Amino acid sequence: MDLNFTPQEEAFRDEVRAFLAQNLSADLSAKVRAGEHLSKAEMEGWHAKLNARGWLANHWPEEWGGPGWNAVEKFIFENECALAHAPRIVPFGVSMLGPVLMKYGSEAQKAHWLPRILDGSDWWCQGYSEPGSGSDLASVKTSAVRDGDHYIVNGQKTWTTLGQHANMIFCLVRTDREAKSQSGISFLLVDMTSPGIEIRPIITLDGAHEVNEVFFTDVKVPVANLVGEENKGWTYAKYLLTYERTNIAGVGFSVAGLEKLKVIADRVRCNGKPLSQDPLFAARMAKVEIDLENMKTTNMRVIAAVAGGGAPGAESSMLKIRGTEIRQEILSLTRRAMGPYAAPYLQDVSDAEPPLGDEAAAKAASSYFNNRKLSIFGGSNEIQKNIISKMILGL
Template identity: 60%
Template structure:
C-alpha cells in the first residue's frame, strides 16, 4: 500500500475543496461544525445540490448515474466534505439498499428505485432491528405470508432511524417459520404509505426524535417488491451490513472533531494555562489521536483492497469497532474539557431557533446532547461485542 498521493489525486482534492467552498451553504456548514441538529430539509437540500453536480452517490458506477470515482477519490471526497462541514449523505438509500439492488435486484427494481434514490425523490429507512432481535438479527419475528400477488406483513421494527420521514423501507421479514433462523428470511421493499403501517416516535436521552418503532398490521406488499429469491434475505442483509459497517467508521468526521477538541482544550484554562498543556489531559488526547491515525491507515488498506476488486470482509467489523470507540472518546473528552459549561441543555439553540445559547457559550451548549447521542454508536450496525465475535471467527479461526 502506497500512502503517497499522485499529482492527479492532489488536483482532484483541490477541485473538490474549491467546489465545497463555493457551494456548501454557510448556514448548513454552521450547523454541522457547531453540532446543531439537522432537519429533513437540511439533508434533502444537500442531497439535491450534490445531485445537480452528479455527486449524490459517490460510490456508484457511471452506468447507474454515479461519478465513477475510484476508492481513493471517494476517500478524498469524504475527507474534504468532513473538513468543510458538509452534512453526510444519508446512507440508507445511497449506500445501503442501492448496492443490494445493483447486485441482487431485478431489472425492474433497478429502473424504478435507483434513479429515485439518486435524485432524492425517495427517502429510505431500514427495517432490521426488532424487540428481542437487534444484534441477534436472525431472531427476527416479523412475518410475511404469501396471499395471491402480495405478501401480508405483520410484526414490529424498532430503532428505525428517521422513519418518520421515510417514503420507503428495506425490510427483513420471516417467510419460512420452519427453516433455520438465517434461512427463512426475505428482503422486501415496503412503501411506507401502505395502509396498516404505524410509525411511533422514540424520544432519546438528548430529547431528539431521531428513531422510531414501526408496526405492521396486515400490510400488503406486492410480490414484485421481493429482492432476489425468497428465503435468501440473510445473504443480502450480510452484504448490506458490510457496506454499513465500513461507513460507520467515519474517519474523516473524527479528524474534524479532533481539531474541534483541540481548539476547545486550548480555550479552556487550568491553573492559568490552556487545558491542552495539562499533561494528563494532553495524554488522553494524544492516545485518541494515535488510535485515529491507526484507524485511518486501516481504512486506507481497505481502500487499497477495493481498488484491486476486493470488497469489505471482516475488516468492516474492525473499522466499526474502533471507529465508534474513537467517536465516543472524542465526545467524552469534549465533555470533560468543557466541564460544567456543558450542563445547560438548550434545545432551542440546538434546533437553530435562536442564534446563540442562553448559557453564553455556543461551543459548549450542544456537547451534552452530542455526548449522549453518541452512546448509541457502539450498538447500531451490530453491537461491538458481536463484531468482536465475527473477528474471532473469521480472522482468528476461534
C-alpha cells in the first residue's frame, strides 16, 4: 500500500532522495544492505553529514537544532533512508538522552550537552542493564554515594551496546539503599575516560564486538552531572524507555527488509516456480506486509503526538512488540528463502550463485540469530504486555 502524499510532501520526498543520492556512498549502502557491522568512522561520518544538513535530530524542536518536521515528513525521511540502506542513526545521544535532557535537564546541562550530541563531540552509550537487572530494571545495584561535590560510583553494567566507542555513558545508579526500589535511583552522566572505569567486550555468536560489560570502581562523577533530582531517576528512565522502544520498532528497517525479501523470493525457485508463488510462503509474506502497513499508521500517530508536545505512552510498548515481531518474521522468512545458501561457508564448496550474492547469503543466518534479541532488550515483549495492561486496561 502506498501512502497518498500531498504535492508538498512529494517535493520533500524528492529532496530526501536527492540528498541520499548525493551523500550516501554506494560502498556504505552496500555494507548496510548486507547487514555488515559498520566502523566507528563510518557511523560518525554519516552522523556528520546528517547534522550538516540539519536532519540528524529530526524529532528535536527547532530551538535545539531540530528541523521542525511534521509527522509525515519524519516518516518519509526514515522510510527513504531505510530503502536507500543508509546507516542507522546511533540512538543513544540523539534519540534517548536528548529528549530526557530537554524535559528534565537543567538549562546548563541542555546548553552544554545537546550541541555536543549534534556535532559528535560526545558518543553516548546506555548504562541501564546489569547482570541481575534486565527486565527488572528497578533492581539495579550500581551505587553512587555523595562525597562533597562528587558521587563515588561502584558497580557493573552489561550489554552496553557500542560502549567501546563511547566517551560518555548515562547511568541508572542507586543513591538510596533504604528507599523503595524505584524511589532510590538517580540518573547520572558519567565520563567514560574517568579513572576506575573498565570496559570488557562481549563477543556475540557471529564473532562481532557489539556489546560490552562496564565496571565502575570508585569512579568520581561531579554532582553537576546529576539529571533532575536525586532519587527521582526512575521517572526519567521510564521517559527515556518510551523513546527507546519506539526506536526499536524499526519501521524503516522492516520496510527495507521486506523489499529485500520480495526480491529473494522472486529469484529463488521452488518446485519450478518462484518461491513468491508458493502458497504457504506467499501467505506468510502477505501477513507480515499487512502487519507492517498497520504498524506504519500507528507509528505516524505516535510521531504526531510527540510533535504536539506529548510523549509516547503505551503506544511505544505496542510498537515495540509488533515492530520486533515483524522484523523477526521478515528475517526468519529471509533465512528460509535463502535455504542452504544461508549456511556458513557454503560458498566454499558450491559453484551455485546464491540470491543477491554471497554476502547477503552469508548474513541471512547471522542477522536472524542476532536479531532474536529485539524482543528482549529495551524491556522484553512480555513486560511490554504488562505495561499495556496496566496503562490502558487498568489491570
